[in-house]
Amino acid sequence: MSDNAILYSALAILGLPLLSYVLIFFFGKKLPRQGDFIGVGLMGIAQLLAIRIFIAFWKIGDPSYRVEKAFTWLDLGGFRIDAGILVDGMTAVMLMVVCIVSFLVHLYSVGYMHGDRRYARYFAFLGFFTFSMMGIVLANNLFFLYMFWELVGLSSYLLIGFFFHKHSAANANKKAFLTNRVGDWGFWLGILAFFTATGTLNYFELFAHVHAGTIKGALLGWAGVALFLGCVGKSAQMPLHIWLPDAMEGPTPVSALIHAATMVAAGVYMVARLAPLFGADAMMVILYVGAITAFITSTIALVKTDIKRVLAFSTLSQLGYMVMALGAGDPTNAMFHLTTHAMFKALLFLGAGSVIHAVHSQEMGDMGGLRKKMPITFVTFLVATLALSGVPFFAGFYSKDGILGSTLAFGMTSGHYVPFILGITAAAITPFYMFRLVFRTFFGKPQIQEKYDHAHESPLSMTIPLMTLGVLSIIAAGWQTADKGWFAKFAAPYDVPAISAEFNIESTGDHLVVHDEHAQAGHDAETSVEAAHGDEHGADDTHGEEAHGEHHDVAHTAHVRAMVMSISMALLGITLSWWVYYRKKVNTGALQKKFHGAYTVLQGMYFFDELYHATVYPFTLWVASVCAAFDRIVIDGIVNGTGYLTRMVSWISGLIDNYFVDGAVNGVAAVLQGAGEGFRRIQTGRIQTYLAYVSASVLILVLVYRVL
Amino acid sequence: MNVGLPHFLTISAALFALGLFAVMSRRNAIGILMGVELMLNASNINFVAFSRYVQHGIDGQIMAAFVIVLAAAEAAVALAIVLAMFRNFGTVHADTVQSLKR
Numbered sequence: 001m002s003d004n005a006i007l008y009s010a011l012a013i014l015g016l017p018l019l020s021y022v023l024i025f026f027f028g029k030k031l032p033r034q035g036d037f038i039g040v041g042l043m044g045i046a047q048l049l050a051i052r053i054f055i056a057f058w059k060i061g062d063p064s065y066r067v068e069k070a071f072t073w074l075d076l077g078g079f080r081i082d083a084g085i086l087v088d089g090m091t092a093v094m095l096m097v098v099c100i101v102s103f104l105v106h107l108y109s110v111g112y113m114h115g116d117r118r119y120a121r122y123f124a125f126l127g128f129f130t131f132s133m134m135g136i137v138l139a140n141n142l143f144f145l146y147m148f149w150e151l152v153g154l155s156s157y158l159l160i161g162f163f164f165h166k167h168s169a170a171n172a173n174k175k176a177f178l179t180n181r182v183g184d185w186g187f188w189l190g191i192l193a194f195f196t197a198t199g200t201l202n203y204f205e206l207f208a209h210v211h212a213g214t215i216k217g218a219l220l221g222w223a224g225v226a227l228f229l230g231c232v233g234k235s236a237q238m239p240l241h242i243w244l245p246d247a248m249e250g251p252t253p254v255s256a257l258i259h260a261a262t263m264v265a266a267g268v269y270m271v272a273r274l275a276p277l278f279g280a281d282a283m284m285v286i287l288y289v290g291a292i293t294a295f296i297t298s299t300i301a302l303v304k305t306d307i308k309r310v311l312a313f314s315t316l317s318q319l320g321y322m323v324m325a326l327g328a329g330d331p332t333n334a335m336f337h338l339t340t341h342a343m344f345k346a347l348l349f350l351g352a353g354s355v356i357h358a359v360h361s362q363e364m365g366d367m368g369g370l371r372k373k374m375p376i377t378f379v380t381f382l383v384a385t386l387a388l389s390g391v392p393f394f395a396g397f398y399s400k401d402g403i404l405g406s407t408l409a410f411g412m413t414s415g416h417y418v419p420f421i422l423g424i425t426a427a428a429i430t431p432f433y434m435f436r437l438v439f440r441t442f443f444g445k446p447q448i449q450e451k452y453d454h455a456h457e458s459p460l461s462m463t464i465p466l467m468t469l470g471v472l473s474i475i476a477a478g479w480q481t482a483d484k485g486w487f488a489k490f491a492a493p494y495d496v497p498a499i500s501a502e503f504n505i506e507s508t509g510d511h512l513v514v515h516d517e518h519a520q521a522g523h524d525a526e527t528s529v530e531a532a533h534g535d536e537h538g539a540d541d542t543h544g545e546e547a548h549g550e551h552h553d554v555a556h557t558a559h560v561r562a563m564v565m566s567i568s569m570a571l572l573g574i575t576l577s578w579w580v581y582y583r584k585k586v587n588t589g590a591l592q593k594k595f596h597g598a599y600t601v602l603q604g605m606y607f608f609d610e611l612y613h614a615t616v617y618p619f620t621l622w623v624a625s626v627c628a629a630f631d632r633i634v635i636d637g638i639v640n641g642t643g644y645l646t647r648m649v650s651w652i653s654g655l656i657d658n659y660f661v662d663g664a665v666n667g668v669a670a671v672l673q674g675a676g677e678g679f680r681r682i683q684t685g686r687i688q689t690y691l692a693y694v695s696a697s698v699l700i701l702v703l704v705y706r707v708l
Numbered sequence: 709m710n711v712g713l714p715h716f717l718t719i720s721a722a723l724f725a726l727g728l729f730a731v732m733s734r735r736n737a738i739g740i741l742m743g744v745e746l747m748l749n750a751s752n753i754n755f756v757a758f759s760r761y762v763q764h765g766i767d768g769q770i771m772a773a774f775v776i777v778l779a780a781a782e783a784a785v786a787l788a789i790v791l792a793m794f795r796n797f798g799t800v801h802a803d804t805v806q807s808l809k810r
Contacts, residue, residue, distance in 0.1 A: 685806045685808070686802070686803050687740075687802060688731065688732045688733070688740075688802070688803075691728075691731055691732055692732055695728060695732075
């Protein structure tokens with residue numbers, strides 16, 4: 001596949017969902033089946049194109065290979081913004097992931113949303129969302145990334161609030177939008193910081209600038225943290241994670257598409273894409289934020305009984321993993337986990353949707369024993385659960401293991417063990433709550449007989465996506481050893497110079513291969529690529545063998561240890577869950593009473609909402625009241641003052657008009673009238689009088705002439 | 709007594725003044741017309757007198773002949789106007805004909 005073919009395919013992938021949006025939005029009501037076949041069909045084409053690009057990059061097999069095309073979009077003298085697309089391995093994977101999930105969700109929605117009053121509008125919004133997401137994936141500069149970033153925020157707002165007649169949904173989309181605003185504010189500040197310091201917005205030019213040290217030190221650190229704030233908002237990391245559980249108010253396929261598989265991954269993708277822009281300080285922030293998120297949100301999932309909420313918190317936890325990997329300097333495994341997670345989390349959500357469709361409830365308490373009624377949903381759900389739990393031979397195992405391995409390796413080289421400990425604990429909690437969900441939903445006796453009797457397997461349009469994703473959840477990681485998956489063909493680890501310098505490490509083993517990505521961004525691309533490859537291979541063979549070997553050992557040891565630990569944690573979690581929820585050997589009600597405090601905290605989600613309600617809320621109100629007072633006193637004062645002044649001036653102007661202007665006009669008229677009155681007397685109409693005047697005049701003239 | 713230019717001019721002036729007085733004081737349009745004739749004749753005397761005493765040519769006499777012709781034409785037109793006036797207004801009094809004034 002030539003470069004041009006790749007470019008045009010990528011453009012088509014960007015354009016097709018937009019076309020779907022426009023067609024369905026404007027003509028949906030008039031089309032047969034309200035135009036759902038357009039959405040599904042166009043996404044199907046987009047998916048085929050994405051697969052073609054994916055295969056092309058698979059054949060190329062070089063993660064640093066990239067196709068970039070840009071044209072000037074805005075030129076204001078020294079300020080230039082390009083519009084361009086960039087396709088490389090990471091993009092190819094991301095396109096593939098988004099297209100697959102989006103296509104399957106489109107297909108699934110045909111069954112799930114059947115009969116909804118705003119069916120066409122729903123498909124239009126799905127297309128719009130996919131378009132925005134593709135924009136994020138394909139952008140080649142920060143400005144366009146930001147633009148599509150906001151569009152994704154908008155489409156997420158529209159889809160979360162799709163059932164806007166429900167009060168909770170209307171509130172949830174506002175909450176999501178406003179929370180994201182905070183993150184986007186930071187993101188924009190970060191973009192401005194980088195732009196001010198370097199004068200460019202293009203990714204690879206920025207990398208070169210960072211590499212050359214144009215922007216460094218505290219500014220780089222803070223700018224990185226600011227950029228990361230965008231990820232914190234969009235990927236729902238710790239302080240700003242509160243919107244995601246509420247976002248479950250949207251239709252379930254939307255939860256699968258946006259709030260599990262793709263949109264929330266945008267933050268992770270952004271940080272992975274821009275990894276070289278984050279200095280060591282920013283990396284530490286990212287690492288800890290990710291680790292804390294992964295741990296805390298997994299504990300909340302333990303006590304939630306709404307199945308979508310459990311999945312939401314598990315999503316938060318897995319996003320925390322990805323961010324943690326980014327912080328540990330391992331964007332490759334972060335992206336790898338993003339990919340596998342997208343498959344099984346979409347599957348979990350769609351499976352949950354299938355269950356909800358069947359029993360018309362989201363509470364675990366209303367379910368039970370559904371295994372027999374919904375065999376396809378059950379099997380696929382179980383596969384996804386195994387993948388998420390990190391059971392070997394399922395996709396999630398490899399990627400999660402890779403993340404834990406590099407976090408441990410980072411801990412071993414830098415001494416920061418806390419993130420690994422939090423991560424591995426979450427790795428034990430995850431299978432526990434996931435199997436709790438499975439056991440309580442699909443096993444045991446039906447809790448409510450009526451609902452059980454009513455339950456049925458979903459239609460084919462819903463089960464086909466489930467089965468497809470089920471297969472993908474198994475094979476997405478391939479069968480290679482965990483730390484050398486197929487993924488290395490697509491996402492090259494960036495050399496992150498700042499973090500390497502900080503901890504005096506060349507690389508953390510196989511994941512952080514020194515790779516001269518930045519030199520390639522320079523002008524002599526060809527030679528430096530060769531040099532880079534030479535270095536890479538040379539490091540294995542001759543120079544620096546000792547140092548590299550040592551790090552390789554660290555990484556290898558870390559990975560072996562992490563793998564052993566994560567497998568045992570997964571088994572531990574599953575066994576415990578089986579013991580508690582299948583065999584019912586433990587009285588959970590008594591446990592709840594015994595650990596009442598902890599239970600309340602978890603059920604209350606660590607009271608983040610309450611915290612914000614107690615702090616941000618009054619603060620916002622206070623700011624608003626100050627603004628209102630300012631508005632009332634200063635702005636209104638100015639406006640009213642201006643009004644008063646205008647009135648005075650008008651009054652004076654009126655006086656002048658009445659007395660001077662009108663006076664002049666009337667005066668002229670009066671003078672003329674007076675003159676007319678006078679001259680009228682002269683004009684008697686008698687010819688003799690005139691003759692007398694003429695004679696008198698002649699006489700006078702003659703006399704005057706004589707006198708003079 | 710040697711008759712000279714001043715005598716002619718004095719008679720002419722008197723005649724002119726009489727004509728003017730007639731024009732100004734008469735109500736009857738015929739009277740006014742007659743006054744005009746007097747004034748024209750006064751000017752004729754002036755022409756002839758100046759021609760005789762000052763210029764010593766016949767230019768004045770020729771001019772006087774022109775004036776006489778003109779006076780005849782004028783009288784014809786004026787009398788026609790007076791007739792038309794009488795026909796329309798039933799009077800020859802100039803001061804009662806005032807329709808243009810309104």
